Amino acid sequence: MRSATPSIREGLGRVVEKLGNLPAEASLDGLTVLAIRDYSLNYNTTSGPFEALKSINLEINRGQTLGLVGESGSGKTSLAWAIMRYLPDNASEVSGSISLLGENLRGKSHQEILEIRGRRISMVFQDPSTSLNPVIRLGDQIAEVLVRHRGLTPKQALTEGEALLATTGITKPAEMMDRYPHQASGGEKQRVVIATAFACNPELIIFDEPTTALDIITARQILDLFDRLREETQVTALYISHDLGLVSRIADDVAVIRRGLVVEEEPCDRVFSAPQHQYTRDLIAAVPHPNRRIASPAPEESASDLLNMTGVSVRYGETSILTRIFQPDRELTYGACDVSLNVRLRELLGVVGESGSGKSTIAKVLAGLQDFDGSLRFNERVFATRKSINTDYRRAVQIVFQNPDASLNPRQKIREILSRPLKLYKIVPRSEIPQRIRDLLSKVLLPEEFADRYPHQLSGGEKQRVAIARAFAAEPELVICDEITSSLDVSVQASVAKLLVDLQRDTGTTCIFITHDLNLIRQLAHRIAVMYRGSLVDLFETNEAENAERHSYTRALLDAVPVPAGTESSPSP
């Protein structure tokens, strides 16, 4: 459905486009590429209109990067959709304008928007595994943008696409063009997505949390790539993230958004040195910083070991006869390989690694959920198999899981969930159970009335507190926390971490804290263990983290996790 006769201006515009982007002239600096003025957006829901964005005023100048920081539900993603003009049917734009180089996007027809998308504004998405079409080759997915907007032939597009892949740091671009998404790693896929976004030299690129779904080291590489491309192309970028610390490294200006309102908009260094709004200050305080310790006092050097793991390995892929007949290609994989670790009494031991490192496998072994080879020594008793783990051990060792939505039985009230360990281990006589439940709830800073609620009536952070309360209800000697803060918002993360540390200090419980967040663990832990591909590669006191004798992988991790800019000098608030 082509329009009948393109206007002369459009025709001229196309000629200019075909010649390539206008060079960055000095006179164009300071040019406002994106201007959002008094923009408000509602969603019409069954329970009335929901104000997603309220009077947003933002500007991005040419060559600048604006970091938009907000937690879940803040509306940051809605803003991205609004700019791309990809709003759901129940969205109604109440007021305001969104302008690209002075042209009001709200007034454009659908056809015009299609011309703009991918060509003048493009987007890099959060999860490369889902934003690439699984049945189309990567090369074709880059090429189609070039064919569509730059008028190249398919063959030219493929060649150009290969060149673009090379600029994003892919070592064998020709091979990558031929692959399907499932044949590429997360980092490689994200580079393809970034290449596609840059392909038509757009005026504005929106980055929607591009590193959130990636491993630490890969995330750092993508971040570096973004930095380099920013330098080279002077692209104008809107970088959306929930991570204030991360944004501080790469943005020129930072806007903080909360519940649809922009509460702060400053140049980056001013945001950290002189935050205006209380929420910003809270966010800054919540960002984990290694120099801000929240740990309980360290146990003495000579403290005895509570637990010893010796030569623990976990093999997956054991086959029964039937499986061997029907699936002979199943390989043996190792979840953990010959791990030997000691846990000192009353310490908080951090276990750090990326996904697939085996840290969760170890947690499951210690919680008695996973068969293993090797031995565990706990309280003078040695356990060589999962089956030999007895009730005493299970009472003394408790685990808290990552996903708050799945760790509580949705059909049980909080009261029932908390009373289970009390009844099972006969911690208190029946008559005292209600009181004990009240005590537990108050220890995790939850109101008493929550005892009568169901899990779905609680927020993620509240559910996680209940899970922690459940673990401590058994009066354990060791609590294993498997990425308990990873699914939570930044501000909630900090409070849950602090809660754990307080509980540990008050009860003298030993704690193993598993996470991928190095900055967080350096705040909390006394010692840190580093895992990589199933093996334990490093174990050190927290204050020795930056010593020279650290394992190369540890150093790579430390390099990959930047300490938030502008916070080096700020002491704990």
Add this chain to the structure above:
Amino acid sequence: MSLGYLTRRLFSVLLVLVIVSFAVFAITMILPGNAAVMILGEYATEDQLLALAEVLGLNRPWYIQYFEWAGNILQADWGMSLRLSLPVGEVVGDAFWNSASLAVTALVTVIIVAIPLGILAALYRGSKVDLGIGLFAYVGTAMPEFVTATLLLVFLAGSAGGYLPAGGFIAPNESFPGFVSHVILPAGTLGLILMAHIARQVRSEMSDVLASDYIRAARLKGLRERTVIRRHALPNSLAPAVAVISLDIGYLLGGIIVVEEIFAWPGLGRLLIYALENRDLPVIQAITLLLAAVYALSNLFSDLAIAALDPRVRY
């Protein structure tokens, strides 16, 4: 697609067929009365029954009978029909091709109609088109074949103002127009419930695809909606569509029994009803095994088709 996978799947099919044959054989063992009674009838004397049972080998242990029977089957000796005094192979063979012509016609019609309907419904989700197709789907899946057949017959065939023959069969090689006029009603009946079900499933699959992140990404690249549907959405919904169709072949094989009976179509279904009513065991066993084999093989083919369509599936 590795040869190893293919072999393993074929082995699976074989295993399933063995289990089915066992079940079929077991059922006939549970039968009140045995083959001797069937042949000689109710009024035979005790002695006659015993004598015949001896001749037929019915007094031997069940596992010996089973292995002999299974062995015969594998050597393509399907036995003799108890009622028709003809080799089972012959009788079933003819019926098989007649059923095949009906089933294939129905299946092709279903694929041509139902898949586009489902896709349309997903593309225009929430519109009147979608509601209409949805209504058709709900009604269609609620009508047993005999109801559809009866209603179609009443309105489209029959003595007063009938447009189509009410039953019977003409082979395609004898007279193609004749074949077509006779196949319309039975294939339509068979196809209706399948069309309804498949359209609904395809709609649901396609809706999922359209709501996916990669479709959103494609749209945000500025691609025209036509391109998005054609290049991005459709290829992803083909594999699930194949899966649904292969599941529904089971319904097809069941429906064929009733449809052939009503329309006097001389296929396996009609033969089966006859055999069931007359307790013609060898025929019953043969047809059951055959239908189960067809179903299992069609599942295998659909797995192969899915592997060809979806690059992520690598066996």
Add this chain to the structure above:
Amino acid sequence: MSDFARHPAGVAGAILLTIIALAVLFGPLVAPYDPQAFHTTVRLQGPSADHWLGTDQFGRDLLSRLLFGARSTIAFGVGATMISVIAGSLIGVTAGVVGGWIDSVIMRGLDGMLAVPDLLFVLLIVTMLGAGTGEAMLAVSIAFTPGMARISRSSVLSIRTREYVLAAVARGESQRYIILSEVIPNAIGPIIVEGTIRVSFAIMIGATLGFLGMGAQPPSTEWGLMVSEARQFMYRSPWVVAVPGLAIAVAAMGFNLFGDALRDAFDPRRSR
């Protein structure tokens, strides 16, 4: 639950089901005529003031026959499905909970039984057991059990790996507690949804059996039987086959709609 009410298909299904339930429970009480009574002067009539749905080849009132037959047709479907749900769930839950080679063996057995199309399976069993409503119901239950077992097993398997179940295992809870308190209350949803939808298939197969003469026997007023008895007269009065035929379709649709609405209500993506 208020979400459910806003789902038009669910509301439609619920309404249909209510009508059906009333027909099953009170049909014979409110039927205007004796279902077997001949009214020879008004044979093969369409709807009229006296006979709201018309009459059949013997002049019997179709509405009354329908109301009496509701029990044979619907209760058949519900009964057969319930038996298969209970039997299937027992097998499936056992397989899912126990795991190991027992699970593999059960799965292979189920696969074998599922390789035979439903109607075929039912016909075979009915032939062996003899014709009749009770035999037909047993046959349908047996035929549906493998499918229900599959659903129960997969439901259990998906719940078994949820973290709250792992937490219970880590605590050292007894197997009994885990199954009864953690797994089953959460696994039941998909089983109920599938069961509801299966009722519509059971009704259809039951009616088909009645039609083929292998299910309910005369003088029952089972709806499938009604269609088969009236077949030869259908050209003279389409009502005589359309009325019971459409009644079957409406009943099956009711359960289908309701089951779909249940599925959406249980779907975690929808629930808040």
